[in-house]
Amino acid sequence: MGQGQVSFRRLEDSTASDWELLTQAFAPFLDDLPNRIINQMRELAHDHGGFAVNRLEHCLQTATRAYNDGRDEEYVVCALLHDIGDILSPAAHADLAATILKPYVSPENHWMVEKHGIFQGYYFFHYIGLDRNMRDQFRDHQWFERTEEFCEKYDQPSFDPEFESMSLDDFVPMVRQILSSDRLRTKGAEA
Numbered sequence: 001m002g003q004g005q006v007s008f009r010r011l012e013d014s015t016a017s018d019w020e021l022l023t024q025a026f027a028p029f030l031d032d033l034p035n036r037i038i039n040q041m042r043e044l045a046h047d048h049g050g051f052a053v054n055r056l057e058h059c060l061q062t063a064t065r066a067y068n069d070g071r072d073e074e075y076v077v078c079a080l081l082h083d084i085g086d087i088l089s090p091a092a093h094a095d096l097a098a099t100i101l102k103p104y105v106s107p108e109n110h111w112m113v114e115k116h117g118i119f120q121g122y123y124f125f126h127y128i129g130l131d132r133n134m135r136d137q138f139r140d141h142q143w144f145e146r147t148e149e150f151c152e153k154y155d156q157p158s159f160d161p162e163f164e165s166m167s168l169d170d171f172v173p174m175v176r177q178i179l180s181s182d183r184l185r186t187k188g189a190e191a
């Protein structure tokens with residue numbers, strides 16, 4: 001076995017000292033998450049899906065609008081990552097983003113990201129044979145207005161090639177801050 005790797009082949013044969021090693025190995029892996037997230041965001045630049053801007057630029061515009069509007073760091077990072085699922089889960093992209101963010105953000109921000117696809121549909125579902133008012137199923141939900149506002153102000157206007165968005169590098173420190181392992185530990189302690 002290589003250095004730093006356990007020797008068991010089946011979990012049922014693992015020992016306490018194996019799990020000490022595995023737990024130690026998990027910490028740097030978790031610390032590296034922001035880098036993997038940023039790399040995945042770069043993948044979004046390779047497709048535009050027919051829109052006037054590519055998928056990364058759409059995310060940058062959404063986050064820049066939220067930032068310029070004075071939203072806090074956590075909200076801005078949610079805005080940046082809201083379509084990160086476009087590549088790996090085109091049929092459920094909002095769920096993928098919400099799942100990634102869930103351990104690091106407030107329940108209201110998680111809900112907003114998770115439901116943004118349905119709320120965004122208000123602007124186009126009627127053109128593709130769907131009900132633009134699908135979001136109305138959540139009309140009485142405590143975070144309806146929050147999510148409606150996210151789509152109206154930041155998500156739906158962000159397909160504009162003329163818009164001056166911040167760069168992905170500008171957002172990297174915020175992504176590192178919000179998706180940091182320390183924050184995860186603090187939030188875990190709160191739960």
Ligand SMILES: [Fe+2]
Pocket residue numbers: 082083093094116117120
């Ligand atoms: Fe989306």
Ligand SMILES: [Fe+2]
Pocket residue numbers: 058062082083155
């Ligand atoms: Fe979007």
